[in-house]
Amino acid sequence: MKFLWLVGTAMVSAMGVAVSPAMAQTVTPKAAAEPASPASTAYPTSAAGDGNTVAGYNQSRWAEDWRKYCDPSKRDDFIDALKCVKLTEDGKSYVTFSGELRTRVNITTNPNLREVQQQRQDIARIVGGADFHLGDHFRVFGELGRAELQGINLGAPGGNLRNQLAVQQLFAEVKGKALGLDVGVRAGRQEFFDGPQLLTVGRDNNTLFFVLDGVRAYARGKDARVDIFDLNYVTYGFQGISDDKTNPDVRFSGATFGFRLSPKLFGGSKLYLDPFIWRLRNRRAVWGPTTGLEERYFLGLHAYGDAGPVNIDWTVNNQRGTFNNRSIEAWQAFIAQTYRLGNKPDAPRVGVHFDYG
Structure with missing residues (x-):
């Protein structure tokens, strides 16, 4: 049989349902912020498969690099001190704290194109994270999220819209140099943005981002890169961190290459x-x-x-x-x-x- 498979905000929708494109998250960058880099690589960070970084900020907090704030003279305000809390005197080991509070209201008239009561979603996303850099070659990133949803005509919200507490991300990364290339491996729960946005996207309109569990490995040179991955979907629960489970039935794997x-x-x-x-x-x-x-x-x-x-x-x-x-x-x-x-x-x-x- 031949049929059309449509995609929208879901990363690769196993259901084949067409939905509206994801709405980009808006951030107001600091004027003094410098471009960030998720790793020390000659390959342009904007094309390295880790999402787009603008004035130091990225939708994925682990893709931000705030090492410059280890120098107190470069800090603009007291919050900058949270971007580099030294764990060793030389500053090679440090932790970066991050957080987000987003409120949003969605009003949909005639939901599902039916003559029914309008739907109103009052959404709040609360996220806190910590990025531990232990030397030049090892890091651990963790992020907790809470999803709040109120309103009218909500139906049966999923765990990505209403969740008391979830482990949104938790992974370890080892990176270094090999054969003149920047190489690394990330293992654990993580976001995935390496591909066209109509196929790979974090579903920003939902309260909690779309995440996966598994392993990603990369190699980057000056003009070329490769990213190999083997991941499973994560199914969010509604309560605490113990009911957000890896779904063994849905597996996403493959390779993405890049050429400048x-x-x-x-x-x-x-x-x-x-x-x-x-x-x-x-x-x-x-x-x-x-x-x-x-x-x-x-x-x-x-x-x-x-x-x-x-x-x-x-x-x-x-x-x-x-x-x-x-x-x-x-x-x-x-x-x-x-x-x-x-x-x-x-x-x-x-x-x-x-x-x-």
Whole structure:
């Protein structure tokens, strides 16, 4: 059988349900903040698969680097002291504390396109984390989150919308140099942003981010990188930290590559090509009244970056596999690009977005 598989804010939705694209989280950067780097690498951090870092801030707190605040003369306010609490006198071992409080109201009229009472979601996300750097080669990152949800016509909220306390992330990382490359391994519960945003995204509109348990390994050079991973979905509970479980039935694995194109192209550019090969296996996938084993294989190419005033984000992806011994064949193309009207970075942009499946 052939059918179309649609994706939205879910990372790789095992249900195949189309939803609205994730809303980007807005942060107000400090004027004095410097660009952060998740690791000491010559490969550009904005294309390294760890999310986008702007003025030092990243949606994933572990991808931020605040070592400069180990020097008290560079701190702007008392909160900066929490970004580098020295554990050793030389500052090679230190801890960075982070936190977030987000409130949000969603009002949806005619939910599910039916003539029913409107839905109002009063959302609050409370997150606290600590990033322990023990020397130059080892770190442990932990993050707890609380999800609060009130309102009207809420239905049956999931654990990612209402949760008393959850371990949102907890992983260890070992990194270093090998053959002139920056290499590392992360093991544990973690967010995953290495891919096109219509396929890999943290679901920011939900109260708690989408996370996975498993292992990621990476190698980065000056103009190329590779990220290999083997992860399982996490199913959130509703109570304390003991009921957020790894789902052994849903496994996501594969490799994402990255190549930096010559900056001389088009008279000056910052362009990247990321081929990816992924597999999604769900032992209890549901399609209509049928529950069965589903295996999907993704072979795609993601091209993105800036060429003068033009920004592109193009993805072509082929899916093959089986669901309950029935074949899966699908093509996808996500084409988005904008043109900046002016020379300043904050100049308005016009653009076009086209999706095909």
